[in-house]
Amino acid sequence: MNISIIGATGYSGVELVRLLLTHPEANIVAVYSNSQTGKTMQEVYPHLMHIFTDDLAEIDCARIREEADIVFIATPSGVSGRLVPQLLDGKLKVIDVSGDFRLATPDLYQQWYGKETAGQEYIDKAVYGLSEWNAEAIKETKLLANPGCYPTATLLSLLPLLQENLIDGKSIIVDAKSGVTGAGRGASLGTHFCEVNESISAYKVGKHQHTPEIEQTLTQLTGQDVLLSFTPHLVPMNRGILTTSYASLKDGVTVEKIAGAYAKAYEGKPFVRLRPGEYPKTKEVYGSNYCDIAWHVDERTGRVIILAVIDNVVKGAAGQAVQNMNLMFGLPETTGLAFTPVYP
Numbered sequence: 001m002n003i004s005i006i007g008a009t010g011y012s013g014v015e016l017v018r019l020l021l022t023h024p025e026a027n028i029v030a031v032y033s034n035s036q037t038g039k040t041m042q043e044v045y046p047h048l049m050h051i052f053t054d055d056l057a058e059i060d061c062a063r064i065r066e067e068a069d070i071v072f073i074a075t076p077s078g079v080s081g082r083l084v085p086q087l088l089d090g091k092l093k094v095i096d097v098s099g100d101f102r103l104a105t106p107d108l109y110q111q112w113y114g115k116e117t118a119g120q121e122y123i124d125k126a127v128y129g130l131s132e133w134n135a136e137a138i139k140e141t142k143l144l145a146n147p148g149c150y151p152t153a154t155l156l157s158l159l160p161l162l163q164e165n166l167i168d169g170k171s172i173i174v175d176a177k178s179g180v181t182g183a184g185r186g187a188s189l190g191t192h193f194c195e196v197n198e199s200i201s202a203y204k205v206g207k208h209q210h211t212p213e214i215e216q217t218l219t220q221l222t223g224q225d226v227l228l229s230f231t232p233h234l235v236p237m238n239r240g241i242l243t244t245s246y247a248s249l250k251d252g253v254t255v256e257k258i259a260g261a262y263a264k265a266y267e268g269k270p271f272v273r274l275r276p277g278e279y280p281k282t283k284e285v286y287g288s289n290y291c292d293i294a295w296h297v298d299e300r301t302g303r304v305i306i307l308a309v310i311d312n313v314v315k316g317a318a319g320q321a322v323q324n325m326n327l328m329f330g331l332p333e334t335t336g337l338a339f340t341p342v343y344p
């Protein structure tokens with residue numbers, strides 16, 4: 001499989017390089033950058049010395065259509081919306097790691113991202129790549145919208161319970177925490193060491209762009225009416241997301257029903273590990289494609305509290321993108337991804 005990567009110099013892009021270098025079917029044919037063309041990958045990332053030394057090329061859609069079977073796009077929002085119409089031709093398959101093709105309409109995207117994306121005809125071609133829940137559609141598509149990092153952990157937590165009608169879709173509150181790699185490699189005041197170290201703070205309260213992605217997917221996949229509050233926080237660590245979701249239980253729902261819904265949803269799903277009653281740590285999935293999920297039924301308040309952890313750069317971006325590539329090419333989902341988390 002010949003693979004091109006646009007945005008290879010970013011954190012998601014360089015994680016794609018790491019995963020694809022040991023994938024038995026993958027051959028990276030070219031890596032593309034916007035502002036660092038002419039340099040090699042090992043100049044930008046010395047940890048790749050003697051491992052991956054390719055030159056960074058200027059983005060050339062015609063060349064990519066000829067050289068690659070699949071292209072990953074790992075660029076800031078607003079970029080792939082412009083590139084995809086030039087790439088979707090012939091045999092080439094596209095996986096977009098950004099948010100440009102996740103929301104149902106260009107207007108909704110404009111409302112939450114404050115910029116333009118591709119036209120409706122391209123958005124309609126995209127399949128949402130939540131691997132565990134959308135595998136049949138993923139296998140058939142040429143354009144895949146890889147889920148956001150927070151939505152991955154949140155959706156995997158909530159879908160089984162909404163699917164079985166065990167919680168009230170209008171009662172959901174999601175409190176989420178992310179490591180700083182979630183904000184990308186570019187320097188900014190908000191991610192400066194002295195601003196984040198020994199501190200924790202919320203951001204984009206009531207207006208984070210992943211809110212409509214989570215609501216839209218919960219409704220599309222379960223048919224339930226959903227309206228939720230989502231609050232992200234930045235925590236002083238490199239990788240990892242912990243989501244804590246709260247929802248009111250429907251009448252008569254027992255601990256056994258909750259456990260049954262998770263067991264049914266994730267039987268045979270190699271990357272979801274169920275840990276009822278535990279307190280999963282981001283460290284326990286670090287560097288891996290796992291999502292660990294735990295739940296606690298609070299009989300006093302009639303609520304269920306669900307904890308989920310992922311590595312934002314792996315299951316939340318590059319790892320799930322490779323999992324989706326495997327599905328799109330008829331390979332076992334775990335190909336190139338069956339490695340152990342780095343611990344401690």
Ligand SMILES: NC(=O)C1=CN([C@@H]2O[C@H](COP(=O)(O)OP(=O)(O)OC[C@H]3O[C@@H](n4cnc5c(N)ncnc54)[C@H](OP(=O)(O)O)[C@@H]3O)[C@@H](O)[C@H]2O)C=CC1
Pocket residue numbers: 006007008009010011012013033034035036074075076077079097098099147148149181182183184185186312313316317
């Ligand atoms: N980091 C994460 O945990 C996750 C990120 N995402 C999404 O994935 C995408 C990439 O994120 P991340 O890797 O963190 O970002 P980074 O900021 O680390 O990297 C961005 C990449 O995009 C390239 N780039 C920047 N501007 C342009 C442009 N105008 N045209 C073409 N290429 C451009 C950069 O190239 P160069 O600097 O060489 O010019 C760089 O390779 C984003 O949309 C992000 O929201 C999704 C899930 C998780």
Ligand SMILES: CC(=O)N[C@@H](CCC(=O)OP(=O)(O)O)C(=O)O
Pocket residue numbers: 077097098099147148149150178179180181182183209210232234
């Ligand atoms: C910590 C941090 O800043 N995280 C980023 C995640 C960005 C992201 O993944 O954005 P899209 O999926 O929408 O492209 C944020 O909250 O905006």
